[in-house]
Amino acid sequence: MEYRKAGRSDLELSILGLGCWSLGGGTYWGDSNPEDEKRLLHTAFDLGINYFDTAELYYDGRSEEALGRAIKELPRDRLIIGSKIFPTNAYYQQTLDHCEASLKRIDTDYLDLYMVHWPLNMRSLELATKDENILSNPPQVEDTVAALLKLRDQGKIRNIGVSNFGNYWMQEFERQGIMIAVNQLIYNLFSRAIEFEILPYCEQSDTGVIGYSGLMEGLLTGKYESLDDIPAHYCRTRHYHKDRSPQSRHGGEGCEKEMTEALHKIRKIADDEGIGMAELSIWWATRNKAITCVLAGTRSPERLKENVAGATAVLPDDIYQALDEVSRPVMDALGPYPDAYEHPSLDRTKLKV
Numbered sequence: 001m002e003y004r005k006a007g008r009s010d011l012e013l014s015i016l017g018l019g020c021w022s023l024g025g026g027t028y029w030g031d032s033n034p035e036d037e038k039r040l041l042h043t044a045f046d047l048g049i050n051y052f053d054t055a056e057l058y059y060d061g062r063s064e065e066a067l068g069r070a071i072k073e074l075p076r077d078r079l080i081i082g083s084k085i086f087p088t089n090a091y092y093q094q095t096l097d098h099c100e101a102s103l104k105r106i107d108t109d110y111l112d113l114y115m116v117h118w119p120l121n122m123r124s125l126e127l128a129t130k131d132e133n134i135l136s137n138p139p140q141v142e143d144t145v146a147a148l149l150k151l152r153d154q155g156k157i158r159n160i161g162v163s164n165f166g167n168y169w170m171q172e173f174e175r176q177g178i179m180i181a182v183n184q185l186i187y188n189l190f191s192r193a194i195e196f197e198i199l200p201y202c203e204q205s206d207t208g209v210i211g212y213s214g215l216m217e218g219l220l221t222g223k224y225e226s227l228d229d230i231p232a233h234y235c236r237t238r239h240y241h242k243d244r245s246p247q248s249r250h251g252g253e254g255c256e257k258e259m260t261e262a263l264h265k266i267r268k269i270a271d272d273e274g275i276g277m278a279e280l281s282i283w284w285a286t287r288n289k290a291i292t293c294v295l296a297g298t299r300s301p302e303r304l305k306e307n308v309a310g311a312t313a314v315l316p317d318d319i320y321q322a323l324d325e326v327s328r329p330v331m332d333a334l335g336p337y338p339d340a341y342e343h344p345s346l347d348r349t350k351l352k353v
Helices: 036-046 057-071 091-106 124-126 133-136 140-154 166-174 198-204 215-219 256-273 279-286 301-311 317-334
Strands: 004-006 012-014 018-019 051-053 079-084 114-116 160-163 182-186 207-213 292-298
Touching: 012 018, 018 036, 018 301, 036 057, 051 114, 051 207, 051 292, 057 091, 079 091, 079 182, 091 140, 114 140, 114 182, 124 133, 140 160, 140 166, 160 166, 166 198, 182 198, 198 207, 215 279, 256 279, 256 317, 279 292, 279 301, 279 317
Parallel strands: 018 051, 018 292, 051 079, 079 114, 114 160, 160 182, 182 207, 207 292
Antiparallel strands: 004 012
16 A cells, blocks of 8 residues: 655555545445444555544534444554534634544544535535524634644644635635645546646645545446436536436536546446456546545445555556546536535635635
């Protein structure tokens, strides 16, 4: 397993990390079993994965609790654990309190990485709450940063990060005197919007990047023969036509034609190379040296092993270029808007207020 330094921080992350959203059970991914979760986490550790990613939002903290149970017998000093605070909770005192709550759920004395989950703009808040007290008096960047710095000074967090932040929001936080260790953003063959603006900025500012949804909720594993086979609740993003999922809110036509054509071509490349489509997709994402770590969530140790095989595979450079070319029509159709769930005019990574 290769490990990469996250920007100017002292974090060295495995190029493949385990997304832990599915731990703890819930309506989105379905029920889970603590023994199976423990087996999965231990397998990940044995295979060289050292980064485990969660958030207070995931199943109302049950993901954090499940992660804590699963890693009890693993050496804490060899794990890198990241969690996130939701923007509605990013007031000064609440940031302190919510970090404490995350530490308690994970049963650890510190977090290696603590991230603000979405920018502090009104769209982020409005999607999360109808509380007029919050909407009329939203969290302020300077208060959030002050709380994060205090937590770091107290040793409760070791690095400060952000998630789903565009360049404007990164700069707003940096103006308060912090070093952003990591920006976590969606990144896979069909979600390449960060390549337009954010990834170049992160390279220039020496900021680590964690790419999430490395397999696009199963689409890039090859398990679905067509888009019609995908469960509706996985089809909420701008990739799909607005009518494909009742949870969709972007209101757009999607780029299903481009995706379908690209899927056929990616599958052919995988077949020609004798490699699984999931392995190939992970390999492509981890080959980008501007990406510190790629997250892929799974509940299956066997699937996890396939993902690790992808992260550690050795393939010719021309395969990378071929994948770049076949996925580019999807990239061009979606444009420079990393928020996969919103209409471009409401992209939370970009909205300033």
